[in-house]
Amino acid sequence: MTTPPEVVAPPEGERSPVIEMRDISITFGAVRALDRVSLRLFPGEVHALMGENGAGKSTLIKALTGVYTIDAGEVIVEGEPHEFHSPAASQEAGISTVYQEVNLVPNLTVAENMMLGREPRRFGAISVRDMNRRARRTLLHLGVDIDPRSTLDEHPIAIQQLVAIARAVDVEAKVLILDEPTSSLDADEVEKLFTVMRRLRDEGVAIVFVSHFLDQIYEIADRMTILRNGKLVEERMVAQTTQLELVRSMIGRELETLDRLDCEAPKTDAETGVPVLKAIGLGRKNSLEATDLELFEGEVVGIAGLLGSGRTELARLLFGADTADTGELTFRSERRKLRSPRHAIDRKVAFSSEDRKAEGVVGDLTVADNMLLALQASRGWLRPIPQAMRTQLVDDYIAALDIRPADPHALMRNLSGGNQQKVLLARWLITQPEILILDEPTRGIDIGAKAQIQAKVAELAAQGLSVVFISAELEEVLRLSDRLVVMRDRRKIDERVNADVSVRDVLEIIAGEAHPEPQAEPQSEGATHV
Amino acid sequence: ADGSASEDDGTITMGFAQVGAESGWRTANTKSIQETAEAEGVDLKFTDAQGKQENQIQAIRSYIQQKVDVIAFSPVVETGFDAVLQEAKAAGIPVILTDRAVDVDDPSLYETFLGSDFVLEGERAGDWLVENAADSDVNGDGTVNVVQLEGTTGAAPAIDRAEGFAEKIAADDTIEVTASQTGDFTRDGGKQVMESFLQSDDTIDVVFAHNDDMGLGAIEAIEAAGLTPGEDIKIITIDAVKDGMTALAEGKINYIVECNPLLGPQLMDLAKKVLAGEEVPERVVTEEGAFDQEQAKAALPDRQY
Amino acid sequence: MSESSSRAARLLRHPLLWPVLALVVLLLVNVVVNPNFLNVRMQDGHLYGNVIDIMRNSAPVMLVALGMTLVIATRGIDLSVGAIAAIAAAVACTRIIGAGDEAALTTAVMAMTYAVVVCVALGAWNGFLVSVLGIQPIIATLILMVAGRGISMAITDGQITTVNNPFFSDLASGFVLTLPLAFLIAIAVLAFTAVLTRRTALGMLIESVGINPEASRLAGVRSRTIIWTVYAFSGFCAGLAGLVIAANTNSVNANSLGLWIELDAILAVVIGGTSLAGGRFSLMGTFIGALFIATLARTIPNIGIPSDLNYLFKAVVVIAVCLVQSPKARASLRVRRTGPPTSGPAPTPAPAPAPAKAGISS
Amino acid sequence: MSTATVNPGSASTWDRVRSFTPPPRYYPILATLALFIGLFGLGGMRYEGFSDPQVLLSLLIDNAFLIVLGVGMTFVILTGGIDLSVGSVVALSTMIAAKTLQMGWSPYASITAVLLTGTVLGLLMGLLIHYFDIQPFIATLAGLFLARGLTYLISVESISISDDTFTQLAFKTVYIGEYYIRWTAIIALATVAIAAFVLARTRFGRTVYAIGGSESSAMLMGLRVAFTKVGVYVISGFCAALAGLLFSLYILSGNSLHAIGMELDAIAAVVIGGTLLTGGRGYVVGSLLGVMVLGIIKTLISFDGTLSSYWIRIITGLLLLAFVVVQRFATRRRS
Numbered sequence A: 001m002t003t004p005p006e007v008v009a010p011p012e013g014e015r016s017p018v019i020e021m022r023d024i025s026i027t028f029g030a031v032r033a034l035d036r037v038s039l040r041l042f043p044g045e046v047h048a049l050m051g052e053n054g055a056g057k058s059t060l061i062k063a064l065t066g067v068y069t070i071d072a073g074e075v076i077v078e079g080e081p082h083e084f085h086s087p088a089a090s091q092e093a094g095i096s097t098v099y100q101e102v103n104l105v106p107n108l109t110v111a112e113n114m115m116l117g118r119e120p121r122r123f124g125a126i127s128v129r130d131m132n133r134r135a136r137r138t139l140l141h142l143g144v145d146i147d148p149r150s151t152l153d154e155h156p157i158a159i160q161q162l163v164a165i166a167r168a169v170d171v172e173a174k175v176l177i178l179d180e181p182t183s184s185l186d187a188d189e190v191e192k193l194f195t196v197m198r199r200l201r202d203e204g205v206a207i208v209f210v211s212h213f214l215d216q217i218y219e220i221a222d223r224m225t226i227l228r229n230g231k232l233v234e235e236r237m238v239a240q241t242t243q244l245e246l247v248r249s250m251i252g253r254e255l256e257t258l259d260r261l262d263c264e265a266p267k268t269d270a271e272t273g274v275p276v277l278k279a280i281g282l283g284r285k286n287s288l289e290a291t292d293l294e295l296f297e298g299e300v301v302g303i304a305g306l307l308g309s310g311r312t313e314l315a316r317l318l319f320g321a322d323t324a325d326t327g328e329l330t331f332r333s334e335r336r337k338l339r340s341p342r343h344a345i346d347r348k349v350a351f352s353s354e355d356r357k358a359e360g361v362v363g364d365l366t367v368a369d370n371m372l373l374a375l376q377a378s379r380g381w382l383r384p385i386p387q388a389m390r391t392q393l394v395d396d397y398i399a400a401l402d403i404r405p406a407d408p409h410a411l412m413r414n415l416s417g418g419n420q421q422k423v424l425l426a427r428w429l430i431t432q433p434e435i436l437i438l439d440e441p442t443r444g445i446d447i448g449a450k451a452q453i454q455a456k457v458a459e460l461a462a463q464g465l466s467v468v469f470i471s472a473e474l475e476e477v478l479r480l481s482d483r484l485v486v487m488r489d490r491r492k493i494d495e496r497v498n499a500d501v502s503v504r505d506v507l508e509i510i511a512g513e514a515h516p517e518p519q520a521e522p523q524s525e526g527a528t529h530v
Numbered sequence B: 001a002d003g004s005a006s007e008d009d010g011t012i013t014m015g016f017a018q019v020g021a022e023s024g025w026r027t028a029n030t031k032s033i034q035e036t037a038e039a040e041g042v043d044l045k046f047t048d049a050q051g052k053q054e055n056q057i058q059a060i061r062s063y064i065q066q067k068v069d070v071i072a073f074s075p076v077v078e079t080g081f082d083a084v085l086q087e088a089k090a091a092g093i094p095v096i097l098t099d100r101a102v103d104v105d106d107p108s109l110y111e112t113f114l115g116s117d118f119v120l121e122g123e124r125a126g127d128w129l130v131e132n133a134a135d136s137d138v139n140g141d142g143t144v145n146v147v148q149l150e151g152t153t154g155a156a157p158a159i160d161r162a163e164g165f166a167e168k169i170a171a172d173d174t175i176e177v178t179a180s181q182t183g184d185f186t187r188d189g190g191k192q193v194m195e196s197f198l199q200s201d202d203t204i205d206v207v208f209a210h211n212d213d214m215g216l217g218a219i220e221a222i223e224a225a226g227l228t229p230g231e232d233i234k235i236i237t238i239d240a241v242k243d244g245m246t247a248l249a250e251g252k253i254n255y256i257v258e259c260n261p262l263l264g265p266q267l268m269d270l271a272k273k274v275l276a277g278e279e280v281p282e283r284v285v286t287e288e289g290a291f292d293q294e295q296a297k298a299a300l301p302d303r304q305y
Numbered sequence C: 001m002s003e004s005s006s007r008a009a010r011l012l013r014h015p016l017l018w019p020v021l022a023l024v025v026l027l028l029v030n031v032v033v034n035p036n037f038l039n040v041r042m043q044d045g046h047l048y049g050n051v052i053d054i055m056r057n058s059a060p061v062m063l064v065a066l067g068m069t070l071v072i073a074t075r076g077i078d079l080s081v082g083a084i085a086a087i088a089a090a091v092a093c094t095r096i097i098g099a100g101d102e103a104a105l106t107t108a109v110m111a112m113t114y115a116v117v118v119c120v121a122l123g124a125w126n127g128f129l130v131s132v133l134g135i136q137p138i139i140a141t142l143i144l145m146v147a148g149r150g151i152s153m154a155i156t157d158g159q160i161t162t163v164n165n166p167f168f169s170d171l172a173s174g175f176v177l178t179l180p181l182a183f184l185i186a187i188a189v190l191a192f193t194a195v196l197t198r199r200t201a202l203g204m205l206i207e208s209v210g211i212n213p214e215a216s217r218l219a220g221v222r223s224r225t226i227i228w229t230v231y232a233f234s235g236f237c238a239g240l241a242g243l244v245i246a247a248n249t250n251s252v253n254a255n256s257l258g259l260w261i262e263l264d265a266i267l268a269v270v271i272g273g274t275s276l277a278g279g280r281f282s283l284m285g286t287f288i289g290a291l292f293i294a295t296l297a298r299t300i301p302n303i304g305i306p307s308d309l310n311y312l313f314k315a316v317v318v319i320a321v322c323l324v325q326s327p328k329a330r331a332s333l334r335v336r337r338t339g340p341p342t343s344g345p346a347p348t349p350a351p352a353p354a355p356a357k358a359g360i361s362s
Numbered sequence D: 001m002s003t004a005t006v007n008p009g010s011a012s013t014w015d016r017v018r019s020f021t022p023p024p025r026y027y028p029i030l031a032t033l034a035l036f037i038g039l040f041g042l043g044g045m046r047y048e049g050f051s052d053p054q055v056l057l058s059l060l061i062d063n064a065f066l067i068v069l070g071v072g073m074t075f076v077i078l079t080g081g082i083d084l085s086v087g088s089v090v091a092l093s094t095m096i097a098a099k100t101l102q103m104g105w106s107p108y109a110s111i112t113a114v115l116l117t118g119t120v121l122g123l124l125m126g127l128l129i130h131y132f133d134i135q136p137f138i139a140t141l142a143g144l145f146l147a148r149g150l151t152y153l154i155s156v157e158s159i160s161i162s163d164d165t166f167t168q169l170a171f172k173t174v175y176i177g178e179y180y181i182r183w184t185a186i187i188a189l190a191t192v193a194i195a196a197f198v199l200a201r202t203r204f205g206r207t208v209y210a211i212g213g214s215e216s217s218a219m220l221m222g223l224r225v226a227f228t229k230v231g232v233y234v235i236s237g238f239c240a241a242l243a244g245l246l247f248s249l250y251i252l253s254g255n256s257l258h259a260i261g262m263e264l265d266a267i268a269a270v271v272i273g274g275t276l277l278t279g280g281r282g283y284v285v286g287s288l289l290g291v292m293v294l295g296i297i298k299t300l301i302s303f304d305g306t307l308s309s310y311w312i313r314i315i316t317g318l319l320l321l322a323f324v325v326v327q328r329f330a331t332r333r334r335s
């Protein structure tokens, strides 16, 4: 974990920065999101922007690219003071950006999403053939093998994220900004993204990279700027910073809870008890082949698999978010067909979706309303939650999950991505479920909070909560789960008690199944070409 | 226009494109035509244009396609029927206009026009007021202050009635229209506008409403203001539908100019004449009268609509 | 000192500030033209004056707009309210006429109850089309908008039906505690709606469904029931409005009763600050909006706008109100007044992009 | 599509035709088309003279203006907006044409004046909507009042058009065998074709869809949101003016009461044609079909001719209901 790859010394002194942001401040109402923050970007470097959730990373990026108007401070582009007034203007100046939430249009095709605004034309008309061909080529570079003519919303969030990246790297840019591009990607995709990033860096592109995965930072970044609470902490060379120093800079104190989980993961005897949830032959046309699953009280079942392996689909079927075509579900001893999420919620099942923007956040409501939504929905509209109880619950969870700003009346859409994720987690914990299905719950969550959430899950499991845990980060799945389900090509291929399974084992299980089927995921085949 | 089809099987097929069903007057008109057609064995094809000229033109065009013997319609507006009338002429189908005229360059495009003269109606209302000017100056200030409740802005009856009325009252310079506002031919509209007039002006002597409904609305507003309609404020309206006649007989309205909707018999008569190849006059004015309170009491029992 | 300035700042940011201001300005225009405009006197034991008329005349639009507010909050729209109002009036009037004792209190009550029940059913029908069949609201309610007129004409046989029932008439022309009964009914429905949505969780759930339907579904919100309820409620409100309109003239004209009232109601909702894209709604705003529209209707004859200029006047007023309400328009005005922004206070950031997909507008 | 390659020899054209399934995004349009044909067949069985191809051509002639309105409205609705002003702009256009011709302007000057007015009105509304953040419904409602008000300002009474160029254009028919069509219909179809091309094959068109999908994303993707959003209202204004010209050719007069509520017909046609009011999905060809469906419902009723005023409304509503419900079920299977 602490093996920083050798990095070329920064080209400081020799070359001047392509972009320099000096003493930038931005205020939203009473919130000072950025307070005299500076950033220097040199050509041919990967520059990591580090900080906790809500530190101001995304805001800094949006300030640079003209989404927000800067209150004070100046931006210097290639030696000249210059401020962008719209994303279009920054794009024209050679800044290509992937913003944090997938900002594509769901109703158009993948190819169109990639090429919008710069479609290849023939005789003045867009050439759909050329467009699709070019999109496909770019996608294949990233290891994504999908039909560019399919509409974007047919694809899971991870693919959408890759499409957004493909759109950004397809242009000739001087600066490439990637705000948490890897939050829902698997190791393979990340590796492919890094290959592309390295190539671009070598060509002289300046890259801004945001990620909460420290390993990724150490693998790819040369220099970094660390923010805390909207203020600049320092700028450092990655190679000269240990992880401990970095974390301390980011959160302002030592981090204790990081590696303490495996030791106290509770064990349950799955063999004797009655499962709280049992699925037999659960399946759905075109998305999941018949799958069996058992979940016991107090148990954490991790689901491992690569992108598109069907983990999300399984979770959705367990929750009734989609209706299953085949199979049956048994809750304790009650057999039940789930026709809508309500049925599952009535059986004390909770589900946090991987797509928080489309399926979680209710942006124009307050943090408090968002937190209490599921509980209120299950109580029915005639029984509002009493005021005292509201305040109590909301304040408790804001404190427990360290949500910032700690203001129950803040609008949800104004929260940073990671804090939104915490609110959504709180939404479900408040309902006191017996079964908790978490699909990528730590997506976009900073390192401190991730440990907090993992600890919380472990703690709840110890109290008897059953958890289904899905994450693109295999280590995390392994660390938390008592039992491991491995999926591939939309079906379950293996199941292990997680006492002695390692990441390598899981990868072998997945690879071992990889008969040379024509449909095999291209990602898993090209995994070694770095 | 030889009416060959009618000779084949003996029955006449008539396509009738009505304006709509926007008022009690209009439904009475429709009813009269439908009932007469049935009584006289005319096969009536009926459509209701819902107040839209384009619907009416489409209906007429479909009558041409269905090869009816004669087409009759009450134009939504006076202009713009040239093209479709030429198609009808080319197809040899005679056209009769009812209720409202059309404004075409070539008078041979239609056989005859049966209906009221809106300007004349306004003139009659004006005449009565001039004759009764002395009586109508209710508050005795030497001027007769009239407020006018107009019909739908831009509608032919509203324009013509206002014009006829204005022309006649010009003869007497004690009569003055002090306020005029559209009430859209509805009771609710008439009431709301009248309420406002009453609030801002307490010298109103006379209300002239372009139809009975607005007059009836005005009555409600006047009563709500604590005044007695027909005495404290005189009311003149046009149409003479049953509710209006009742109010007239009760003394709440002072004078109503009739606008007769019962065009059915005259229309069927004209249609038969046209198909038989007889000469018909270019303009047939419907027989209509006007009522004061005494005449209304006499006429009310026979009023059907 | 600082406390009073912060209170002023809070007032300046209050969402109802601009609608109220627009209403006040409109009233002022009337007073300038007619100094007696705001005068109110006692007559026959009740208050009488322009203001009282405005209250009474605002009742139908207010009622319809209250229902419309909730529908709009769920990202819907209800075009059928005018037709439903006409049906309510037609049902009530024909029932009153058909009853044994046309002038009795029970006749009026029975007829009105019957009419309102029919309207709730019609609203529920709209809700069924929208929530169960998933038809787009505008087209689902367009069906009843077209057919409903026909139904109400069929009920009255196309005739203007006049009724003589003093109790029915009181619905629009009666006074309680010197105030118009119709207005008090609208206020009562407003209060009822406010309690229904804000004292229960209904309001929050409606907003949640309107802002992000999919997230709400996954959170277990019964959006189907909510949408159904909201349309039924809109039918209820439209029915009441129809009764008030009919009572106002003691008659029903199936063809013109409530014609285009949906546009007025939507305008009232929007002037009140509720976005047509769904989500957060303001009942008080709708209340002000409806008063504004009734005042506007009174302004036209009061200041003597000729009939053929009515529309131009309305256009100017609507544009002015919208501009006053638009923060962007105000900001650009301010910039022009105070010169270039460099010297002034820190400019506000560009609005953050809405997280969810923008609906009709954002 | 990916099937049927086991035996290349037998994979005849017929097989490919048989196994062809259109992409789901075309389902609403195909359903509309199928239902339209169904309605036409129903009329043909019930009413004599209905199955005449001329009935179809007459539908095009009688609805030419509505088709053009629908085209403009499609652009606006695809961005997630709405334009309520189009009916009034049609009335204003007929009035400007009639008045200017009456004043002795050349027909070309008159046509230019009409198109310019509509375009400028559209531009104004677009600017209000985009730069002042006024909801489209309200901005265009103000536009509705404004255009109608201007119409009254020009003249309260209706004015006939007797200009030679106009009348010739209005009456000129093109014969296809024994059937005829008028120039207005051809202009309308040409508008549809141009609009379909613009939407499918230009950056402007694709941006329209992108804005409808997510305006904030489109903005972050650096697309020309302002230009496009204002642009669709300009297009709608232009189309409304063009529709107004077609309407004045249709009725050869200017009148302040024309086209009241026509915006609802246009919106209904667009939505029936499968376009989502929330934006981002739909095609102009669908709107053309939507207009034809509304038209054929009217034609069915006038061929029947036995319905009273209120049954006409009820039956229209019922047919509309049957149509949207069937269409809904036909397209539902995809999800």
Ligand SMILES: Nc1ncnc2c1ncn2[C@@H]1O[C@H](COP(=O)(O)OP(=O)(O)OP(=O)(O)O)[C@@H](O)[C@H]1O
Binding pocket: A028, A029, A031, A032, A033, A051, A052, A053, A054, A055, A056, A057, A058, A059, A060, A100, A404, A405, A413, A414, A415, A416, A417, A418, A419, A444, A446, C352
């Ligand atoms: N439009 C807004 N209105 C008000 N506050 C905002 C707005 N946008 C961001 N903020 C606040 O600014 C702060 C910085 O947010 P930002 O999104 O930049 O964080 P971040 O560093 O990207 O965090 P994360 O890792 O969770 O994405 C947060 O406290 C957030 O609540």
Ligand SMILES: Nc1ncnc2c1ncn2[C@@H]1O[C@H](COP(=O)(O)OP(=O)(O)OP(=O)(O)O)[C@@H](O)[C@H]1O
Binding pocket: A153, A154, A155, A156, A157, A158, A159, A184, A286, A287, A305, A306, A307, A308, A309, A310, A311, A312, A313, A314, A354, A472, A490
């Ligand atoms: N709405 C959809 N329409 C068509 N295919 C879909 C749809 N949703 C998912 N799929 C496909 O189903 C497969 C399983 O997707 P799923 O989202 O369950 O994968 P996952 O294992 O959860 O991966 P991820 O890590 O991306 O969430 C993927 O190949 C995806 O392309």
Ligand SMILES: [Mg+2]
Binding pocket: A057, A058, A059, A100, A179, A416, A417, A418
């Ligand atoms: Mg962020």
Ligand SMILES: [Mg+2]
Binding pocket: A156, A311, A312, A313, A354, A439
């Ligand atoms: Mg997933």
